[in-house]
Amino acid sequence: MPKFLFHYVLLPLLLLCSLSVRANDLTIEVVGGGTNRHAIALPEFGLESALPGGLTPIIQSDLARTGVFSFVDPNKVNNRPIDPAQIDYPAWLGAGTMSIAVGKVTAGAGGTITVEFHLFDAARKTRLTGASFSIQPNQSRQLAHRIADMIYEAITGKKGIFGTRIAYVIKHSANSYSLQVADADGANGFTLLRSSEPIISPAWSPEGGRLAYVSFESKKPVVYVHDVSSGSRRAVANFKGSNSAPAWSPDGSRLAVVLTRDGHSQIYAVSANGGEAVRLSNSNAIDTEPAYSADGSRIYFTSDRAGGPQIYVMGAGGGSAQRVTFEGNYNVSPTPAPDGTALAFVRREAGRFRVMVQETATGQANYVTDTHYDESPSFAPNGQMLVYASEQGGRGVLFTVTRDGSTKTRLTTSGGDIRAPVWGPYPR
Amino acid sequence: MMWKKVLLAAMVAGSLAACSSPKGPTDPNAAGAAGMNGKNGANASGMYGQGGLNGSGNGMGADGSGNPLTDPKSVLSKRSVFFDFDSSLVKDEYKPLVQAHSEFLKKNQTRKVIIQGNTDVRGSSEYNLALGQRRAESVKSMMRVIGVPENQLEAVSYGKEKPRATGMGEADHAQNRRSDIVYDGE
Numbered sequence: 304m305p306k307f308l309f310h311y312v313l314l315p316l317l318l319l320c321s322l323s324v325r326a327n328d329l330t331i332e333v334v335g336g337g338t339n340r341h342a343i344a345l346p347e348f349g350l351e352s353a354l355p356g357g358l359t360p361i362i363q364s365d366l367a368r369t370g371v372f373s374f375v376d377p378n379k380v381n382n383r384p385i386d387p388a389q390i391d392y393p394a395w396l397g398a399g400t401m402s403i404a405v406g407k408v409t410a411g412a413g414g415t416i417t418v419e420f421h422l423f424d425a426a427r428k429t430r431l432t433g434a435s436f437s438i439q440p441n442q443s444r445q446l447a448h449r450i451a452d453m454i455y456e457a458i459t460g461k462k463g464i465f466g467t468r469i470a471y472v473i474k475h476s477a478n479s480y481s482l483q484v485a486d487a488d489g490a491n492g493f494t495l496l497r498s499s500e501p502i503i504s505p506a507w508s509p510e511g512g513r514l515a516y517v518s519f520e521s522k523k524p525v526v527y528v529h530d531v532s533s534g535s536r537r538a539v540a541n542f543k544g545s546n547s548a549p550a551w552s553p554d555g556s557r558l559a560v561v562l563t564r565d566g567h568s569q570i571y572a573v574s575a576n577g578g579e580a581v582r583l584s585n586s587n588a589i590d591t592e593p594a595y596s597a598d599g600s601r602i603y604f605t606s607d608r609a610g611g612p613q614i615y616v617m618g619a620g621g622g623s624a625q626r627v628t629f630e631g632n633y634n635v636s637p638t639p640a641p642d643g644t645a646l647a648f649v650r651r652e653a654g655r656f657r658v659m660v661q662e663t664a665t666g667q668a669n670y671v672t673d674t675h676y677d678e679s680p681s682f683a684p685n686g687q688m689l690v691y692a693s694e695q696g697g698r699g700v701l702f703t704v705t706r707d708g709s710t711k712t713r714l715t716t717s718g719g720d721i722r723a724p725v726w727g728p729y730p731r
Numbered sequence: 732m733m734w735k736k737v738l739l740a741a742m743v744a745g746s747l748a749a750c751s752s753p754k755g756p757t758d759p760n761a762a763g764a765a766g767m768n769g770k771n772g773a774n775a776s777g778m779y780g781q782g783g784l785n786g787s788g789n790g791m792g793a794d795g796s797g798n799p800l801t802d803p804k805s806v807l808s809k810r811s812v813f814f815d816f817d818s819s820l821v822k823d824e825y826k827p828l829v830q831a832h833s834e835f836l837k838k839n840q841t842r843k844v845i846i847q848g849n850t851d852v853r854g855s856s857e858y859n860l861a862l863g864q865r866r867a868e869s870v871k872s873m874m875r876v877i878g879v880p881e882n883q884l885e886a887v888s889y890g891k892e893k894p895r896a897t898g899m900g901e902a903d904h905a906q907n908r909r910s911d912i913v914y915d916g917e
Contacts, residue, residue: 501892503856523887545864545888548857566868568861589861605858612858635855656854678855
C-alpha cells in the first residue's frame, strides 16, 4: 500500500466525523481526516438560528470536507462570545483551540440582514480575517460559504471553493435521466435537462455559464452546449456516427470532441457555437477523453494505440503525442489539476477501477480511493479536492476526496444512481 | 407361391412410394417470383427495379408469413452480434447473420440500418463508448466488404449506457458486449 495512505489513513489519529447535512435531494456525510489538523472553534453566531440552516453548521460542514480542520466542541467551553471583546482566550486555549471565529446577525434596513464575523488567532489574540455583510435573508446560505472561504484562505493561504457548483447526472430508471446542477455541498439542486435517453460527459465552460454534454435523445450520441441560466441550448457536434467527450479550451471558445465520422474514434476541435470540425489526433486506434491542460497549450487524452488504454498528451493544435502513463495496462480519464501541478486519472487493476493522483513535480502516482468502480474524477478549482463517481451498496454515489486521499465526503440521492460529476469554476 | 406375390407387391408399392417428391422447404425465390406480378407491385418500381423482388420488406417471406426482418424463422430477425471481452472481432458464428443482412440491404437499396455498438457496464463511459463504436464499425466494415453501399449504413455507439442485462455477473457482461442491427422505421 502506498506509504502516504498508511500514514494518513490507518494511523491512530483518524477522527471519524459523521456530520450529516441534508440539503435538497443530496445527503452529504464526511468520513476520515488527516493528521496535524488546525483546531478551530465555531461558537454559534448571535441570532444565527433565525436564518434558515443557520451559519456555523454550514461553515463547519464546508471546512470539514477539506480535511484541514478539526473542531473544538463549544459545549466544552464556558464562553459564548459573539464579539471579539467577549472571547475568553484562556478557556479556549485550554480546549486546544488554535483559532476561533465569532459572529452575530442583526436586522438591517429595509428587510436586509447584517452579518458580522471575525476570526482570531487564539494564542496571539490577533485578528486573521473578518468582515461585515448586508444580505437578503435568502442569501444566508451563500454567505456561510463565503465566510468558510475566508476562513479557509486565512488559515491555508489557498483560495476556498465553497461557493462553487457541481453538475451531475441522475439515472432515475432505465428510461429517465436528469442533468442537474447543485451547490458544491449538494444543496439547491435543479434540473437542466430531463430525458428518457442517457446523458453523459457534462463539462463546465471556464466562465461557469454553460454546460456541454452528450445526449442520446436522437438515438445516437450528440454534443450539446446548454446555457445554464437561460436554459437554451444548441447541438454543436452532430456528425455522422458518434459525437462525444466535450472538453472546453480554457478561453471558452472551443471544444475538443470525439467524432467517429472517419470510421474510428478520433479527437477534433469545434467552435463552442458549432460548425466545422478540425481533426487533432492521428492514430488508427481509439483516441478519446480529451482534456486541455490548465494553460490551454496541450491536450491530454486516452489512447489504446499501444494495445490497452493509456494516457497521452499532444499540443492543443494536434500533432505528435507523448505517452504519460506506463504502469498497468488500463489508465483512462485524464484530469489535469487546474494549477497544473497534478494529473488525476482512473486505473483498472485486478478488476478494480480506482482514482489515482499523479503529482507532476515528483511523478509519484497514488490511489486516493479504496472503492471498486470509480469514474469521472474532477478537480475543484483550487486543485485541493476532487469529486468522482463510484458505487456503494449497489447504487451510484458521488464522493469528494482531498488530494492526498485522507478525507472523503459521500453525496447520495434517493432518486436513483448519481454519476458523471463535474466540478464548476470559481463564481464570477 | 402366394407369399412371394405379396412380398413382390409390397416391394413394388414401397419403391413407388419412395419415388414421390419429398416435402422440402419451399423455394424462397418462388414466393418472390409470385410477388413480381402481384403483392409487391405497390412497392417495387418495376420487376427488376429498385424495390427488388421482395419489395420494401413488406413482401412475402420464405414461408409466406410476412416481413422477413421480423419473421422468427428468418435469420434476418436475428439482429445481435456478441463479442468477447475487450474484443471487437466478429466471430465465425455470426458471419452468416452479417452476410444475410448484407444481402438483404444490397437487394433493398432504399433500406438503411443503424448498427449500435454496446459494451459491458465496467469502466470509463467515454472509453466504453469508443469500444462500442469499434464493435459497430466492425460489423459495418464487414457489410461494406460484402458490397453494401456506404449510404445505407451508419455505425453508432451506446457504450455502456444502455445495458440489456443489468447484473454484474459474467453472463450479464457477455450479453452486453454486442452490436445490434436496427432498420429504419424500427
